[in-house]
Amino acid sequence: MALDLNLLLVTPVEVVRRLFTLVGENDFWQTLLFSFSRIVLGFALAFALGCLLGVLSGKWPLLETLLWPYVITIKTVPVASFIILSLIFFSARQLPTFISFLMVFPVIYSNVLEGIRSTDRELLEMAQVFKISWWRRLGYIYLPHLKPFLFSACSVALGMSWKSGVAAEVIGVASGSIGEKLYESKVYFITEDLLAWTVVIVLISVLFEKLFLRLMRAAFRRWEGR
Amino acid sequence: MAIVIQNFTKSYGDKLALPPFSCTLEAGEIVCLLGQSGCGKTTLLRLLLGLEAPTGGTASGLPDRISAVFQEDRLCPAFSAVTNVSLALGRQASRAEIVALLTELGLGDALTKPVRELSGGMQRRVAIARSLLCPADLYLMDEPFKGLDEDTRKVVMDTVLTRTRGKTLLLVTHDPEEAAYLGSRVVRM
CATH class of the missing domain: 1.10.238 (Recoverin; domain 1)
Structure with missing residues (x-):
């Protein structure tokens, strides 16, 4: 029996060739923009809320106690369960944003909280003696201390947002998304498409991570150079 | 207004960090605290700064505005x-x-x-x-001149004397010469 090996395994050359064909197609950039905008929105919301609630939980331990069940649930429940459950409440097109948010939030929140908690006690005592306002403590004592925690959290969370976001698109079959392309390539057994889109996801994820971390580094440099 | 410290003491469990200490600081006075390491000089300053509560004793007449040089730079x-x-x-x-x-x-x-x-x-x-x-009305300085070379130390001590003139200054040091240069009253712990 003859077997077309391209169905199971394709060569890297064929993947690259397919990638170039995809880039030239009309809906490639639209698909990319669709997924990028939704996943990045989810990441951005989780970053903002994770930082805010992490800082506030550091200040008010009661808030940490209230958020703890939520954070521990997200950390332990499989992402697929969340995706299927969320399909009841969200449309497939909204799902990547929500799932990306859900997966990123605990990472940012936990790291920010850990950073706030481990802030140099001696500097905080100095702030107490000189009656430095809480806002100034935040900017000059907490924020520089949070820097390594934020970089480490973002480095992990950015990759996580893409993995979970695309998984949500695949399971929800979000029309016009990268996840839909992956789903179609699985259904029609087009392995080269599957690998080409995977390469696209890896590239866009890595590029966005590099860009975001570079912007964050520049923002810190600007703030500390005051 | 004089600052009156009476039987100030601090212990952590069984460990006595500051044995009962009494002293009066007249307004505008410079006082140097001299004593061996571990005798409780830094602890006394921490209590006066309100960073820790004393186990016993009282301090009256403490002003609202207190400034400090900590043992560490804390920058x-x-x-x-x-x-x-x-x-x-x-x-x-x-x-x-x-x-x-x-x-x-x-x-x-x-x-x-x-x-x-x-x-x-x-x-x-x-x-x-x-x-x-x-x-501030009270300056608390914990070994402020440590790590400074001889010439710089003199310049810094002169600046401290000029800038704190008329204010109460309580300074921790190990160096009797430093205390003599500052023309201060010496309290041994």
């Missing part, structure tokens, strides 16, 4: 000397005043460098400048 390492000083002062001192004092203390070339790039002695002077510019 924000990523920020410049000017930013570190202005952080503690808020809007109470202009940038020109800060620059003038830092320059007087020999830090004119290091005003905008992150303090982590400064030497230990330079960082010490930034911490001293921060304390001196902070309007």
Whole structure:
């Protein structure tokens, strides 16, 4: 029996060739923009809320106690369960944003909280003696201390947002998304498409991570150079 | 108004960090605390700063405005000397005043460098400048001149004397010569 090996395994050359064909197609950039905008929105919301609630939980331990069940649930429940459950409440097109948010939030929140908690006690005592306002403590004592925690959290969370976001698109079959392309390539057994889109996801994820971390580094440099 | 410390004591469990200590600081007086390591000098300053509660005893007449030089420099390492000083002062001192004092203390070339790039002695002077510019009625200084070379130490001591004139200054030191130079009353612990 003859077997077309391209169905199971394709060569890297064929993947690259397919990638170039995809880039030239009309809906490639639209698909990319669709997924990028939704996943990045989810990441951005989780970053903002994770930082805010992490800082506030550091200040008010009661808030940490209230958020703890939520954070521990997200950390332990499989992402697929969340995706299927969320399909009841969200449309497939909204799902990547929500799932990306859900997966990123605990990472940012936990790291920010850990950073706030481990802030140099001696500097905080100095702030107490000189009656430095809480806002100034935040900017000059907490924020520089949070820097390594934020970089480490973002480095992990950015990759996580893409993995979970695309998984949500695949399971929800979000029309016009990268996840839909992956789903179609699985259904029609087009392995080269599957690998080409995977390469696209890896590239866009890595590029966005590099860009975001570079912007964050520049923002810190600007703030500390005051 | 005099500050009266009566039987101030601090212990952590069974460990006595500050044996009962009594002393009166007259307004505008310079007092040097001398004593061996571990006798409770730093603990006394921490109690006066309100960073810890005493196990026993009282301190009356403490002013609201207290400034300090800690045993450690306690500077924000990523920020410049000017930013570190202005952080503690808020809007109470202009940038020109800060620059003038830092320059007087020999830090004119290091005003905008992150303090982590400064030497230990330079960082010490930034911490001293921060304390001196902070309007206060009581200055508590824990070995403020450690790590400074002989010439710099004299300049810094003169600046401290000038800037704290008329205010109460309680200073911890191990060096009797330092206490003599400052013309202060010496209290042994």
